[in-house]
Amino acid sequence: MSRKSRDRVIESVLFVAAITSILITVLIFYFLIHESLPAFRDVGVVDLIFGPKWHSAGNIFGMSPIIAGSIMVTLLALFINISVGVPLAIYLAELAGPRSRSVLKPAIELLAGVPSIVYGFLGVLILVAYLESSFQMMTGRSILAGSILLGIMFIPAITTICEDALQAVPNEFKEGSLALGATHWQTVRYVTLPAASSGIIAAIVLNIGNIIGETMAALLVVGNLPRHPKPIFDVFDPGAIFTSVIAGEMGEVPHGSLHYHSLFAVGLMLLVIVTVLNISADLIRSRIKKKFGE
C-alpha cells in the first residue's frame, strides 16, 4: 500500500470515530422524541408539561410536580455547591502554597471519584437519619436531603472548572494590581474574580446540568413523591425529580403504554434542559476565550 493511500485510510478511520459521537447524540434525540411523541399527542403538550398531578397508575400525567421538585432540589443544591466550591477554588488558585495544594488537589480528585451509589448509602444511613432527629421530621427523605447530597457530590466538579478559570487569568493582571499597592485580597476581589467571572459562570451552568441529571443518590433520598409540597416551597417535604421518576418507574412499566411514552417525555424534558445548559456554558466559554485572546 502506498504511503498516500495508507494515510487516507487512517484519516477516514479517524473521521468515522469523530462523527460517531455526533451520530449517537442525534440518535438519542431522535429516539427520545420518537418514543415520547405519543404521550404529547394523547395528553397534550401543555397538560403533559404543566399538569398539576403525576399519578401514573391512574394514567394521569402532569409533569409540574416533577419540574417543581427538580427546580427546588437543583437551586438549593447549587447554593450549597457554590458556597463551598467557589471559595475552595479561590483558595486553591490564589492562596494555597505548594504543600497544601499537594494535599488538597488529590483529595478533591478522590472525592470526585466516589461512586454516586455510595453517596446514596451515606445519604440514607446518615443524612436522612440526621435530618429526622434534628428537625423533628416524620421522614428525613425530602427535597432538602436530596439538595444537600447533590450539592456536596458536585463540589469537585465546580471547584476544578473554577480553578482552571482562575488560573487562566494572566499574571500581568495580578502583578499590575499588586504593583499599584492593592492587597492580596483586593487583587482577588477586584481583578482576578471579575476576569474569571465568565469561566466561573460557565462552571456553575455546567454544574446545574450535573445536579439535575444525577440519579442514583437522589432516588434514594428525595422520597419520590410526585406531588406539590404544601406550601409549595416546603423543602422539608418529600418530592420527585426527573431522574427519580424515570429510574423508579421504568423497569416495570408495560412497554408501549401511555405511561411508557410519558416517561420518555420526562426524559426528553431533562435532555432538552441539560442540552440548553451545556450550549449556554459553551457560549460563555467562547466569550472568555475572545476576551483574553487565548
Add this chain to the structure above:
Amino acid sequence: MCDCMRRDKLLASIVLAVFLIAAPASAAVTLSGSTTVMPLGERCAEEFNDAQSEIEVSVTGGGSGVGIKNIAEGISDIAMASRQVKDAEKETYGDDFVEFLIAYDAVCIAVSQEIYDAGVTELSQDDVAAIYNGEITNWEDVGGPDEEIYVLARLAGSGTRDTFNKMVMESDEAETLGVRTYHGSNAEIKSTITGSDKAIGYLGLSYVHDMGVISYEGVEPSAETMQDGSYPLARALYMYTFGEPGEDAQTFLDFVMSEDGQTVAEDEGFVPAY
C-alpha cells in the same frame, strides 16, 4: 469529558442494558424480567444447569415490563413476571402470551417494632385503606401511641403495589394520598420500616424480619395461611413465553414447576404453587 459522561450516564446505561439483553441466544434459554421473581429464577437456573449439560439457562432482571417486552421481541425466551400481562401489552404485541403459574407470594403489611409493641398488631381492611388514603394520620386512631403515621409505598409499576392497591384499596389506580414516600424495592421498604419508629408499609413475605407483621383482617400471613387460602393478600408469580415454548424452554419450565423447582421456591420464601 467527565461532564458529558455523567450527563449521559442514564442514557448510556439504558443503551448498554439494551445491548446486554440483546446478546444473541445460542443453544441457551434466557430469562428476564421481574426482580421479585429473579431470586427464584436464578436458583432454579443454577440447579437446572448443574443437573444437565445440554441446556444452559441464564437469568437477567429488568422488571416485569422489560421481561414481557423481551419475549415479545424475541430477545429472551422466558419472561418472569410478578403480575399478569396487561391489556396495553397485548395491544402492542398481540395476544400470543402463554402463562405459567410458578409460585405464590404474600404481600404483608408491616409496622415499625415500636408501633407493634405499643399494641397495633391487627388492622382491618378499612383501617389500612383509611391510613393509605390519608383519612387516618395518627396511630392513636387505630389503638397505637400518639404519633403521626409515616406511610410507605412502592413506586408505580411494582407488582407488589398493584396487588396491594387492588386488594386493599380496591383499585390498582388508587391514588393513596396518605403516602409520604415511594420506594423502589422490597429491601428499601424493609430498611425504612426498621429505621423508623412510626412507619407502615407493605412488602413480600420473605422480607419481613425485625418488624411487626400485622394480622390483616384477623389473619397472620404465613405459608400455612396462604396455602389454605385464608390470608387474602396473596398474589401469583408467573413465567411467560411468547407463543408455545420451544423444547428447551419447556424443559426448564417443567423443572421450575416440578417438585425440585417448587422446593427451591419454598427455600426462597415463596409458597409453592403445586
